[in-house]
Amino acid sequence: MLKRMRCLLKKSQGMSANVPFRKKIRGILQGFRLLAIRQHxxxxxxxxxxxxxxxxxxxxxxxxxxxxxxxxxxxxxxxxxxxxxxxxxxxxxxxxxxxxxxxxxxxxxxxxxxxxxxxxxxxxxxxxxxxxxxxxxxxxxxxxxxxxxxxxxxxxxxxxxxxxxxxxxxxxxxxxxxxxxxxxxxxxxxxxxxxxxxxxxxxxxxxxxxxxxxxxxxxxxxxxxxxxxxxxxxxxxxxxxxxxGGSGHISESLTAGPPLALVVDSPAGGALPQIPGYEIQEELGHGGMGVIYKARQLSLHRTVALKFMLTDGPAFADLRRFQIEAQAMARLEHPNIVQIHEIGELDGRPFLTMEYVAGGNLKQKTAVERPTARQAANLVETLARAVHAAHGQKILHRDLKPHNILLVGAINAPLDQCVPKITDFGLAKCVDESAGPTLSGAVLGTPNYMAPEQAEGRTADIGPLADVYSLGAILYELLTGRPPFEAGNVLDVILKVINDEPEAPSRTQPTLSRDLEAICLKCLQKQPLERYPDAAALADDLRRFLTGKPLRYAASYKSTRLYGWRVAATAAVVGLVLGLVLASGVSVILMPATPPAAPADWQEQVVQERGRADDNALLAQRRADLLDQEKAANRENLAKALAAAETLLEKADAVFPAHAPPKETGALLQEILPSIDKFLDVQPRDVNAPRSLELSWRRLGGLYKRFAMPQQAEQAFRHAIALSKVRADEFPKEPLFRQDLAGHYHQLGLLMRTLDRFEEAEQAYREAIRLGEKLVEDDPVDVSYRRELARYYQGLGSDLERAGRAGESVVPYEQALSLLEKLSAANPGDADLPKAWESVQNSLLGHFRRTDQSRGEEKVHRWSAEFWEKLTLNNAAIASYRRKAAGHYHLLGMLLINSGRPADAEKVYRQALAHKEKLHQDFPKVSDYQSTLGATLNNLAILLRDR
Structure with missing residues (x-):
């Protein structure tokens, strides 16, 4: 009969009139299958x-x-x-x-x-x-x-x-x-x-x-x-x-879930979204977080740009940035800022529609048409007034660049006949926000146009004057045809932004007005307070230049440029002469050109020698002081460079998701990571090297590992270990250095385990455990030491298990659980501890299941049930803790039944039942809780019946 119905169903597939018939047959088939389940x-x-x-x-x-x-x-x-x-x-x-x-x-x-x-x-x-x-x-x-x-x-x-x-x-x-x-x-x-x-x-x-x-x-x-x-x-x-205190319910949905988003074929072979009220026409390009389409709004018969969230199951930071862009653009009404029309959502993905600008962007325009100096000044003045309006709404752009300046006008229209409009507020931030979606110290933006404080990741210092810097960088490119700083890779660009002064535009454009050059270079000052006080002041000076009036804000900068260069040159010459004198000063004094006259007596000779010694000591001290100053300057430059490397690594962490395919990220990795590697490799590896150097090596190793570059990852981790060893040996009483070293060993152990080099992994884990146990012994109060030690125990257990020594893995697994249990009791609100517990618990349960050690499995289930139960007492609003406690009690009951202990099984089943009834009471519409409650009731009923 089932076979006959399947044949009928297949024949009806191509007949649209038979939709009710097909549904009926499918319903009958579903019923037969469910009855078969019940029978089976x-x-x-x-x-x-x-x-x-x-x-x-x-x-x-x-x-x-x-x-x-x-x-x-x-x-x-x-x-x-x-x-x-x-x-x-x-x-x-x-x-x-x-x-x-x-x-x-x-x-x-x-x-x-x-x-x-x-x-x-x-x-x-x-x-x-x-x-x-x-x-x-x-x-x-x-x-x-x-x-x-x-x-x-x-x-x-x-x-x-x-x-x-x-x-x-x-x-x-x-x-x-x-x-x-x-x-x-x-x-x-x-x-x-x-x-x-x-x-x-x-x-x-x-x-x-x-x-x-x-x-x-x-x-x-x-x-x-x-x-x-x-x-x-x-x-x-x-x-x-x-x-x-909650409502206890939200909207219901059928098992099948929400309806599918309909899709149509795109010219690229992908899919275009079908959004009610809009006709999607073509893909225009990709923004920072979304794909942009050209669309027609059917109700108003107008063409719009529709930006759709690109990532699937977006991370909080990406979603938050998208929301910030929508909110920022919605708050801004200015003729030179792209206007937003609507904010919506399709199948859980946000989208926004905005003004469609058909004239391309400024980068494309200047690639075929070099603007005159007056055109450049006029354009940047317009942009500065728009940026000032955004700042007046407490919104920073943080990613101003020629690509984000759209032009209203015909594609072939001259630049001075186009109206510029600022777009892409994906990195916008409210001035008064205490925290944004940017990770602490993370670099966001385009390096060629970002301010030094942004390049260094000093997020607290990024304010309206960072946008003023970016406007100056845009003006610089309009005047010279290139951005202020260029290099072969991203890291070198960031280092130049932080440390170097831009070349004067007049070096490549000798006829350029000195007033306009002064305006441009004032925007590009390293210190924010040395730039224009705001974007409006920049616009005013540009207007004064265009109308032939004296500059107001850049005048003092212009008048001191030549003087500043002369002072710098004089200082350089003096420094060179002083260096030569100091380099030869001792020998000059010790071997004077004219021999001194013979002293009258030995006492006078002693006085003369003492005077010479004092002079030598004084000059030596002056030389040492200058060397110390030079070392301090070098350390400061190294610290800045390391900060740039570290923020680049953080950016790589944020930009490259864990599932990113190598083909998408390979080009960027080839550009970024090797240049950082080369930079780090030439730094001194002694106790005077900054701690951030070894931490950068470790982060670099993590990125190499993520992108399947194990040899480079191992080398980076071993560099970090070597540096930390020197520091930890030099300062044995400083726990921070031992903690760093243990962390480096842990990362190396993870890598070795991934490569199936189990003995080397074990050595690394045991070294991390040795250091971690000493840290806990010296300071039993610090939570971070115990948390990390639990991670090291778990890593060793996993390594031993994968190496075929599963029996030996039980001890480190149990040591990890014991530590996590104590930590959780002292810190019941720490959400990371339960995740760590669950990971270790599953590893240990898996070992006991595979080896048929029911007693061990029973022990872990009981231990876990009590762990989750204690968490429930302090976190009553987190239903998943109660659900896990109930699940472990349920599985423990099954084990006890199989081992012939029905009385003990009844007790734990009733404990499971109490938790599941509470879950069902608090969340009556969660189907999982209904299902698992029924399973426990059934098992308990069978147990009582058979007794």
Missing amino acids: LGPHEYERWREFPECRNGIRKKLRTAMAHSPSMKISPFEPGTELEKVIDRFEHAWHSGIAPGIGAFLPTQYTPGDPVRVKLLRELVKTDLEFRWRQSASDRSFARASSRLEYYADLFPELLQHGIVPLDLITEEYRVRQRWGDHPGYAEYLARFPEHAGYLATSLQRIDAELAVEFSRALPAKVGGLDNQVATQDESTVLPAKL
Whole structure:
């Protein structure tokens, strides 16, 4: 009968008139499958399946067990009842119990990495894990989406790759579950992440969209076999329970999730969004955080530019920056600032529509047309008045450059006939904001046009005068044809911005007005207070230049330029002469040209010699003082250079996400990282080297590691270790230096473990542990020492486990848990400690499961249940803590039943029940809590019945 209905369904696929008929058949098929599940599992187990993760390929995953039970319905890649099928069942059960399991813990040890059976199982586990993780992230925003990408799994299990390429079926599976659970990625993202599949990836994704459209539009029966298909979701991370001051509920949604965002093919082979009220015409380009489209607003019959958030599941900083841009532009009404029309959202992604400017940007215009000096002055005056208006609204731009100056006018129109408009406020910041989305010390902006305080990452010093500097840099480029500072790589540009003075524009343009040159160079002063007091003052001086009036603000700067150069030159000559004198002064005094007269007696000789010694000592001291001053200046320059390197590294951290494909980032890495490496390598490696040098080496090593450059990463980490060793040996009582050294060893251990160099990894971890234990012994109060020591214990345990010495890994794992338990008790509000605990707990549970040590597994479940339970007492509003406590009690109950201890099992089941009833009471519309509550009730009922 099922086969017959499938045939009917297939025949009806091409007949649009048969949509109700197809829906009816699909509903009947769904009912049969659910009945098969009930029959296969039995009544007492059926409730454990009340809430399934949404199926793959329509209904595939939801019905795995039932299909395995019947040959005609079979879809599982493994035979029913085999050990591999049981592995998948255990993995799903772990998820249903409320615990996010680690895949590695479920891989049978009899299969070595690369074994075809292991790879097949691994791919099924990854697909299952993807489903659960994206499902969880749909109702819990705190759930990390970074670990739900295929690149994350490929890093953990390289054997997933086929000839170094992610298989297409995994790519389409990730796309499917993300669409199903409301993330709605675009084709462009997948084409960028997996360019090796570009020839057929778009077609595959279109097929998935078609399947999902049918799935989401299908009308399932309201109840089939007692299973209610109306499943609500709730965000427990942001909604307080009703009894704790919250509403206790938010909007409901069907299991299928929100409707898909419709897409159409773009000329580039990607996808254009379809937004109600707009007709998307073409892609114009990419901004800092979004893609910009040309669109037509249907209601007002006007062309607009539509900026759409580019990243998927955007990080908070990216989303916040996008929101800041929208808010900043919405607050500004000025004829020379691009106007915003609407702020909206599509499928959780924000977008904004703004004035469409068709004349290109200033960078494009000046590439074909060099403006005259008066045109340049007039243009920058206009921009300065617009910037001053933005500053009046307490908005800084922070990324002014020719690319962000759009021109209203025909493409071929002369520059003086175009109206400039400032756009791209993606880095805008309110002047009175106490904190923004920029990481502390992070460099944001374009180095060629950024102010020195911005290049150094001194965010507290970045104010309106940073925009004045950028306007001066734009004026400089308009006058000379190039920005004030250029170099072969980004780091050298930043170093020049920080340390060098710009070349006078008149060097390349001898006929340039000295007044205009003075205006330009005053904007480019290193110290903000030496620039114009505001953008309006700059505009006023430019207007005075254009009208032939004396300058008001740059006049004093202009009059002192030549004098300043003469003073500097004189000082240089004096310094040179003094240096020569000091270099030869001692010998001149010790070997005078004219021999002294013989002393009258020995006492007079003593006095003369003492005088010469005093003179020598005085000159030597003066020479030493000058050398100290030189060293101090060198140290200051080194500190600035290191600050630039460090902020560049921070920028690389922020710009390059963990899942970024090498093809996208390779060019930037080739430019940035090797230049930093070369710079760091020539610095002194002694106790006088600044501490930031070794920290820069460590960060550089981390970036090399992220982008699969292990040799460079190892070298960088070992440089950091060598520097820290010198410092720690010189200052043995300074804990900070030992803490740095332990951290360097930890990073080296992580790298060695990744490369399967387990012995070297163990050595590094044990050295980190030795240093960490000494730090804790000397200062048992400092939380950071114990937290880091727990991390070192965990790293050693993971290394031993991967090296095939799993039995030895138990001790360091338990040491880590013990430390984390004490830390959490003393710091119950620290959200990072539970994450660390869960990671170690899963590793330890995985070891005991693989080795069939039920007593060890029982110990960890009990330990974990009590840990999460204690956290619940101090964090009642965080439902996930209570859910995890309940999940561990539930699994502990199952272990106790299997070991023949029903009385103990009843006790822990009742503890699980108490937590789950509380969750259901506080969050009555969260389907997961209903499902797991039913599972515990069933198990407890069976236990009591059998007794």
